[in-house]
Amino acid sequence: MAHEMWTEERPPEDFYRILDPNGELQTDPPELDEEELLKLYRTFIATRILEEKMLNMQRSGEVSLVARTLGEEATPLGCAAALQPDDWIFYTYRQTPALLYWKLPMVEVIASATGREPETIAEQVDTEDTPVNFSPDYTPIGTNVVNGVGAAMTDAFNDRDTVTMVFTGDGSTSQGAFHDGMNFAGVFDVPAVIVCQNNQWAISEPAHRQTGSETFAQKADAYGLPSARVDGNDVFAVYETARTAVERARSGNGATFIECVTYRMGAHNTSDNPNRYRDDSEQRAYWEDRDPVDRYETYLRDQGILEDDTEAELRDGINDQVDDAVERVRSISTSEPERMFDTILHGESWRERHQRAELHRELNDMNPFVDFTGEGFDE
Amino acid sequence: MAHEMWTEERPPEDFYRILDPNGELQTDPPELDEEELLKLYRTFIATRILEEKMLNMQRSGEVSLVARTLGEEATPLGCAAALQPDDWIFYTYRQTPALLYWKLPMVEVIASATGREPETIAEQVDTEDTPVNFSPDYTPIGTNVVNGVGAAMTDAFNDRDTVTMVFTGDGSTSQGAFHDGMNFAGVFDVPAVIVCQNNQWAISEPAHRQTGSETFAQKADAYGLPSARVDGNDVFAVYETARTAVERARSGNGATFIECVTYRMGAHNTSDNPNRYRDDSEQRAYWEDRDPVDRYETYLRDQGILEDDTEAELRDGINDQVDDAVERVRSISTSEPERMFDTILHGESWRERHQRAELHRELNDMNPFVDFTGEGFDE
Amino acid sequence: MSNDLDTELDTDETAIDPQETETINLITAVNRTLHQEMDRDESIRLLGYDIGPLGGVYRGTEGLLAEFGDKRVIDTPLSENGIIGTAVGMAMRGERPVPEIQFMGFFYPAFGQFMYAVVKMYKRTGGALELPMTIRIPYGGGVKALEYHQESTETYFIHTPGVRVICASTPAQTKGLLAASIRTVDPVIFLEPKKIYRGVDEPVPTAAYTLPLNKARIVQTGSDVTVLTWGAMVQQAQAAATDVDADVEIVDLRSLSPLDIETILDSVSKTGRCVVFHEARRTLGLGAELSALINEYALDRLKAPIKRATGYDVHFPGHDIEDDYLPDDDRVRYAIEAVMSYEF
Amino acid sequence: MSNDLDTELDTDETAIDPQETETINLITAVNRTLHQEMDRDESIRLLGYDIGPLGGVYRGTEGLLAEFGDKRVIDTPLSENGIIGTAVGMAMRGERPVPEIQFMGFFYPAFGQFMYAVVKMYKRTGGALELPMTIRIPYGGGVKALEYHQESTETYFIHTPGVRVICASTPAQTKGLLAASIRTVDPVIFLEPKKIYRGVDEPVPTAAYTLPLNKARIVQTGSDVTVLTWGAMVQQAQAAATDVDADVEIVDLRSLSPLDIETILDSVSKTGRCVVFHEARRTLGLGAELSALINEYALDRLKAPIKRATGYDVHFPGHDIEDDYLPDDDRVRYAIEAVMSYEF
């Protein structure tokens, strides 16, 4: 049986770039001190190590589903680094570097991939307050765009200088919710930065099947928002662009839409097999040449900021951190079944009380259906 | 208690225009022969007379709700005139001239405003096939955009040269469904023309509250669609622009988005009172000066195409036609209550049969709840 | 977790001091409540289209823009999904948005945000994030309006966990229930029976008060048959009750989700007969759940089948026959008579 | 109006000639049916995301792009509302679109088009425009997937007039019901219990055939208690039936809307006891309607309350406890035992 594959189209590369694929500066780098430069590097490496570990855990059944950032790390990293403490991030499932940059504990990242009931994680993991606030992660795409813009509306109305950053994928721009978020952002001049992490794929759909527009950036026109289009694998260009947008937002001049052009090197997630729909022999080499970490590392080494021993030390440190986190995750017990009734509504209704009792009985080998009067069970 | 009003903003007038507000040509008029020119005029006048009549009928309770086209007639008229027989129109409630131009019988237009059960109208009015096909009207805004684009997709897939024209309002562009329709139109290169009849109001909301974009036309950028922005009160400019877009669609080059800038002279509909939210003393004069019918009439008179007696004759004819239609509508009986069960699903289910019987009994003063066995009623 | 939650859920109704009252209709009660609550709590914002200068197509928000300004009475673009979704964002930041959906039939484009954000945020965060928001929705028929302007599709909300569904039946009920809805920490769908927005006035305390969100209201006690109903149907049930040869107990559910099952079972256990009376379509209208619950927990008390005097399983029909669709005092009377006539 | 409608609704099942069969699973049955129907009728187009080169995340459309080309197997942008809305446009032009929604939990953004176009077009045009389209939706839990990947919210469809809701429980049922759904003139929501996409094989006739869209199926007859169920629960009911001290009749509803009420009432009138068994949440799950109907029309035949062995009224929980949520053969067995134990 003949098998059809997508033909890939390379997006135009006339975007903003500072650090070229060879790690050479095309223009002035952002003003970042060595510590900050190493923090970015550290986050890159931490992301790769952590996600690699999670992939292994998925294979062994310890976590249930992993969506990697592989090859796209510069986008969430550069964007997140442009924020300030107290700002907000509304993310999806493909922004690990943003989480790690702002110190979301690895144990939370891993734990949430186990698919455990949320209260179990909340209770058994000491969630620290992160410097930047994170929305919860949510699976349905597009949803976070509207919520993030609504959050930013409160900042606008209260004259606060908090900035909200929203991440969305290329595929997600097709959702009505994306349209709603962008449109409200434009009408209410909200202090938000909406980032399209264009990795050119939405599961098996290439970006050219999502939209007839040549770029995603130009979608901003529809809403009267300014936009930028950058090399999403160049952490400097991403950072610089995001920084400008964040400043714009913070100073009350409204929202910006940023398209970061990158490429999903791997599968959509661990339940996907891209060989079925894309023949990436050629693309892969092309994008490997443009890897965001390689070029950044080259730059740091050229600048004498990174040396072999710093790298080794840093990797060791991360490995330990990951191992610790994994240990912590392993120590989280599975949820009490009754957890499913928690945090749905406040206060206990008849229905909730009764169904809790039913479940309790079922788990204890007692018939849960023998209440014929509505008075409940007397064990 | 203080009362707030909207401040109105006038949209930029750097749009395409052929016939200026004084009825003078700014550039070459479209190639339309006298007959066609008079047909346009006739449709203008027919719309005004018919809608005026319906307004009266609404006041006297004969029809339930009327949304007028007053002041916006050139937009649907010029667009519709650019179509060919067998094309399709997906409209809203504010395109009377498009309906009349393509000979949708007035009796249907009036009848549908009575709020009667649709089958009653369908059965008691001989619906003739119109040269151009019309979607049904539907109340929920935005819906028709997606449906129209889907219809056009079949033409694209079947290599038919039919063109689908979709009308939408300025307010409706905020709906997710608008986004969906535009996006699919761009991806599938459909033979469609999507018209934004920007009358600057959506009930009580001014256009500047719908979107942060300066024009509606530029919304097309987001979808890779070409767009045009025209004086929506200039039937020539509208026609010319629509004609080009229709040709583009028909020759397989995809969809176009057209913003027609006009103004809603009256209330949203007969249940609205615009004095509560807009102070249109100033705007009204401004837009009256730009009336689409006045300027067209001036032009026709200047050209010697229209004379007093032709006009009088034409008005008489229309008045007769409207009177006939009203008579026909008055002769339509109200619906049989059981109609509500018709055309929901094909075939009769137990539920439908039983509920029909219940209703029948209720209408005949018999208790509809005395079936205790499921065997129905034996009267 | 809010400490005063239980207070809002469990208000002691008898404690409301009706010293000063004004006689107003239901939509005015909505307006008064919004006004008082917004005065009390700065974190309340209204969102919707046509709610500002127009004051709402039913005038529910009249005067509020002038009073509170356009940062608290927010006329939005015409997108229900945008309204609900941005309101969620506000609630995530600690505010108490009160979005309006113009007609229940226009809620449907917001179903994504409803399912993905409104009802799930509290759970998704393991309880870390509460989502206090009250979505006001005029609903129901009898006003001879266009398609989708007369819907009664509360089933979609009731079947969904994570949201309270509250419906008021009189002006005084409206004021107390709306205030309680706004003050509670859970998201609430607040249904307003628009058919009785005007025309039925009653004295309403001028001071602010709340009514319990978790208790049905016994409108009148009776010993022969229980009528379970809510919203605009309550007064129709009262009319029917005067007209039948039976001692009718009328229960105004008030909270459609979660249900006050105790009150329901108590009443039916006492009377042994039950009629459910609602505007919604019958199949999987709330009547189905009520009937099933009674069957499960009070079957042996039943002296007759439970009958459902409801709308039919059709699209809301044209004006010329909408009265034939809508359940009214006649229909509920027939149902009462039927269950009274039944013998095993 | 299609002349062969009644044929599709009323297929004589005994007439299906199973001369040639192949032993396949449920998702393969979907694939085969789509293939055969598309071969038969050029006006059938598939729409959805990931249905083309990928062949569907569950491989339901595998090979169809290669066979029929990208004008008939249409990978769309990632918008459920766009998929359903454009499919409606196609059906309005006389085609027979078969859109796929990847998971039931992603249907919600399409609720606008569902309510405004899918279920209303036929009525809105007074019967002038039929809307033959079949929306395929994998549903249900038990696959340890992310939030919204395990939903069983068929209530939203069943409460809505103007659409048929069909659910298949085995590979052979799938083939016949899906073919009939595609051929009928009404819009159909076709629910596929994805938990049993694989793992349960049975012989399925290789030739095309249809099964009736308006008749429940008696899976096994019994005299003590009726179990009403559908989808993946059918086989669990069968398992439970072998394990209880009662003669169990199992009815596979197949059509969840409209219901084959006659078969349901006949069965319960005979057995006098009934258990409803479904994955959906209990409150206003279809069990509520079934219970209410039986109460209304067969109360005097009931020897025990009707019990609902269902999901709980919660959000579908995390992986670690989803098995505790999901109704299974144990839960239905308990319910059967409970109604068997009951004495008035």
Ligand SMILES: Cc1ncc(C[n+]2csc(CCOP(=O)(O)OP(=O)(O)O)c2C)c(N)n1
């Ligand atoms: C409303 C909704 N529809 C469908 C899905 C299934 N889904 C999950 S991720 C995804 C692709 C998203 O693509 P994109 O936005 O490009 O993000 P990426 O995965 O590439 O980061 C899809 C279709 C979903 N999660 N939510």
Ligand SMILES: Cc1ncc(C[n+]2csc(CCOP(=O)(O)OP(=O)(O)O)c2C)c(N)n1
């Ligand atoms: C989904 C939906 N939401 C709300 C409404 C109520 N409504 C009817 S017309 C209208 C305004 C539409 O404005 P616009 O698109 O500018 O069209 P216009 O009336 O100006 O022609 C609104 C809000 C509706 N019909 N459908």
Ligand SMILES: [Mg+2]
């Ligand atoms: Mg992507």
Ligand SMILES: [Mg+2]
């Ligand atoms: Mg408008």
